[in-house]
Amino acid sequence: MSTKSKSIKSKTDSNQDERLKKISNFKILLNRPELGALGGAILVFIFFGIVAGDTGMFSAYGILNFLDVSANLGIIAIAAAMLMIGGEFDLSIGSMIGFAGICIAIPAIYWGWPLWMSIIFAFSMAVLVGYFNGILVVRTGLPSFIVTLAMLFILRGATLALTRLITGRTQVPGLRVLIENDPIAWIFASDSFKWVFTWLGSMNLITLRTDGSPLATGIPPSVIWFIALTILSTWILMKTRYGNWIFASGGDKNGANNVGVPVGRVKISLFIGTAVAATIFATIQVLDAGSADTMRGTLKELEAIAAAVVGGCLLTGGYGSAIGAAFGAIIFGTVSMGIFYTDVDTDWFKVFLGAMMLIAVIFNNYIRRKVTESK
Amino acid sequence: MSDYLVQFNNISKFFGKVIALKDVTMKLRKGEIMCLLGDNGAGKSTLIKTLAGVHKPDEGEIIVDGKKTIFDSPKDALDMGIATVYQDLALVSLMSVTRNFFMGREPLKGPPFFKIFDVKTANKIAAERMGQIGIDVRDPSQAVGTMSGGERQCLAISRAIYFGAKVLVLDEPTSALGVHQASVVLKYIVKAATQGLAVILITHNVHHAYPVGNSFTVLNRGKSLGTYEKKDISREKLLSMMAGGEELDKLEVELNEMNRVSNS
Numbered sequence: 010m011s012t013k014s015k016s017i018k019s020k021t022d023s024n025q026d027e028r029l030k031k032i033s034n035f036k037i038l039l040n041r042p043e044l045g046a047l048g049g050a051i052l053v054f055i056f057f058g059i060v061a062g063d064t065g066m067f068s069a070y071g072i073l074n075f076l077d078v079s080a081n082l083g084i085i086a087i088a089a090a091m092l093m094i095g096g097e098f099d100l101s102i103g104s105m106i107g108f109a110g111i112c113i114a115i116p117a118i119y120w121g122w123p124l125w126m127s128i129i130f131a132f133s134m135a136v137l138v139g140y141f142n143g144i145l146v147v148r149t150g151l152p153s154f155i156v157t158l159a160m161l162f163i164l165r166g167a168t169l170a171l172t173r174l175i176t177g178r179t180q181v182p183g184l185r186v187l188i189e190n191d192p193i194a195w196i197f198a199s200d201s202f203k204w205v206f207t208w209l210g211s212m213n214l215i216t217l218r219t220d221g222s223p224l225a226t227g228i229p230p231s232v233i234w235f236i237a238l239t240i241l242s243t244w245i246l247m248k249t250r251y252g253n254w255i256f257a258s259g260g261d262k263n264g265a266n267n268v269g270v271p272v273g274r275v276k277i278s279l280f281i282g283t284a285v286a287a288t289i290f291a292t293i294q295v296l297d298a299g300s301a302d303t304m305r306g307t308l309k310e311l312e313a314i315a316a317a318v319v320g321g322c323l324l325t326g327g328y329g330s331a332i333g334a335a336f337g338a339i340i341f342g343t344v345s346m347g348i349f350y351t352d353v354d355t356d357w358f359k360v361f362l363g364a365m366m367l368i369a370v371i372f373n374n375y376i377r378r379k380v381t382e383s384k
Numbered sequence: 385m386s387d388y389l390v391q392f393n394n395i396s397k398f399f400g401k402v403i404a405l406k407d408v409t410m411k412l413r414k415g416e417i418m419c420l421l422g423d424n425g426a427g428k429s430t431l432i433k434t435l436a437g438v439h440k441p442d443e444g445e446i447i448v449d450g451k452k453t454i455f456d457s458p459k460d461a462l463d464m465g466i467a468t469v470y471q472d473l474a475l476v477s478l479m480s481v482t483r484n485f486f487m488g489r490e491p492l493k494g495p496p497f498f499k500i501f502d503v504k505t506a507n508k509i510a511a512e513r514m515g516q517i518g519i520d521v522r523d524p525s526q527a528v529g530t531m532s533g534g535e536r537q538c539l540a541i542s543r544a545i546y547f548g549a550k551v552l553v554l555d556e557p558t559s560a561l562g563v564h565q566a567s568v569v570l571k572y573i574v575k576a577a578t579q580g581l582a583v584i585l586i587t588h589n590v591h592h593a594y595p596v597g598n599s600f601t602v603l604n605r606g607k608s609l610g611t612y613e614k615k616d617i618s619r620e621k622l623l624s625m626m627a628g629g630e631e632l633d634k635l636e637v638e639l640n641e642m643n644r645v646s647n648s
Contacts, residue, residue, distance in 0.1 A: 260476030269488035
């Protein structure tokens with residue numbers, strides 16, 4: 010960045026350059042789609058710092074609590090954001106979560122598969138569902154809103170029907186015992202950096218249980234996944250050819266096609282991405298709860314899209330960021346947990362969610378006009 | 385023998401019973417600008433798509449560099465060095481100048497399987513190329529949406545040239561532009577031609593075409609009304625040919641007739 014502005018500086022005369030440079034720095038800042046979400050997240054933390062600062066919200070346990078909720082939402086929000094930048098929606102994320110859950114639980118409990126095989130099976134099904142969504146949207150040219158809305162009902166219905174057919178009920182418990190000694194379940198089920206918390210506990214810096222172990226035992230797997238996916242997605246968007254293709258596919262499908270971007274393949278891969286993210290979400294939750302529920306993930310697709318929108322994604326595609334979606338998820342997660350620490354009735358959370366999204370859309374729309382304004 | 389860079393001989397294209405193009409012939413040398421003039425419905429878009437490899441001609445032959453070729457897809461045409469800049473320019477206004485410039489053909493760096501988009505080189509080339517046509521891109525990471533219509537047109541053309549175009553097919557490059565912007569674009573087109581490119585400029589604006597063109601082909605209802613060197617035809621003659629001069633002449637006579645009747 011610095012070398013670039015230097016080389017430009019040498020071209021123009023110094024008087025004019027000072028003025029131009031300021032404008033362009035300001036524009037660069039406005040250019041970032043995640044600006045709004047970052048500001049929102051800071052406001053949220055200031056608000057709860059004032060209102061709930063002396064409650065347990067900002068203890069190690071409290072922080073991990075709202076981070077866990079944020080991270081779970083964030084995992085699907087980032088994938089939804091990538092797809093939205095690519096110009097499409099996936100409304101079947103929530104149903105995919107429920108479907109993936111029983112894809113793990115039924116083979117493991119009823120068919121006697123080892124847990125790792127069930128998890129791989131669930132991810133294979135996710136790839137299939139995502140591929141099917143994608144190919145349907147690309148081939149038919151129908152709006153993804155309609156195609157994935159159909160998939161929302163089909164998947165949820167199939168999840169319910171198949172589970173009742175095979176098990177006679179709508180929940181499949183009993184997974185917890187299978188986690189131990191499984192070669193891959195730990196990726197989705199074990200806390201990290203336990204030693205840090207043990208050490209903090211031994212130094213009496215964080216709250217301890219009566220038996221002397223720390224209340225917060227480690228970083229939950231969702232948070233690790235969340236951070237990893239944020240970094241990976243941002244790297245893809247900013248630094249790779251595929252990332253440029255995602256922006257191009259969402260920004261102008263025909264234009265991108267005309268210059269040789271494989272728009273169809275890009276979109277299909279992004280649909281696979283949302284289905285896989287939903288399965289990561291499902292695996293973490295199923296292993297954490299020890300049971301699969303056919304209704305798990307209901308309405309999560311809308312929360313994911315809301316977080317992506319708050320994070321600066323345009324509904325028309327071609328613009329947005331993974332970091333923005335991550336901040337969007339942190340805002341929602343923090344408020345949904347933080348509200349318990351205040352005197353406010355938790356019923357108000359949805360009101361906040363809606364209002365936040367509305368403000369974000371208005372703000373983003375304004376920014377987009379600023380960014381693309383002619384000289 | 386044949387010093388033509390590209391020849392389109394007796395091209396015809398039919399859609400069912402409709403004759404979209406009939407016996408259209410165009411020949412271009414290096415450094416030549418041929419203007420293809422025609423009113424709405426004259427068959428311009430069909431011809432462009434045939435040149436670009438979207439449509440396959442039903443009759444006629446395409447000869448590039450003395451070799452007869454068939455374009456099976458737009459990519460074939462592009463590989464032969466025939467680049468078409470459509471009216472929509474294939475630019476994404478929310479994306480940066482650099483990202484647009486290299487869209488679909490991003491320069492990569494790094495070890496195999498971990499190749500990343502070489503943004504630094506891309507920025508440098510994009511700024512350099514835009515600088516050459518007199519557009520000072522202060523910041524190549526600025527959105528294309530901030531550029532004027534003329535600058536966008538120049539960006540699209542400059543991109544086509546950078547990626548190896550020998551023949552440029554430009555679809556109405558000045559139609560959406562004001563007078564000043566249009567002249568900037570036309571100047572750039574002439575500059576590209578002097579560097580050895582052949583240009584097919586498709587337009588319905590004779591005033592834009594006449595100053596820059598070396599030869600003119602007029603298209604009317606799918607047929608070519610002939611190709612003229614600049615010295616052989618005046619601006620006025622071109623205008624009247626394009627508008628279907630005879631028909632207008634007839635109309636004028638009829639209107640005069642009507643006036644006389646109503647006045648008497």
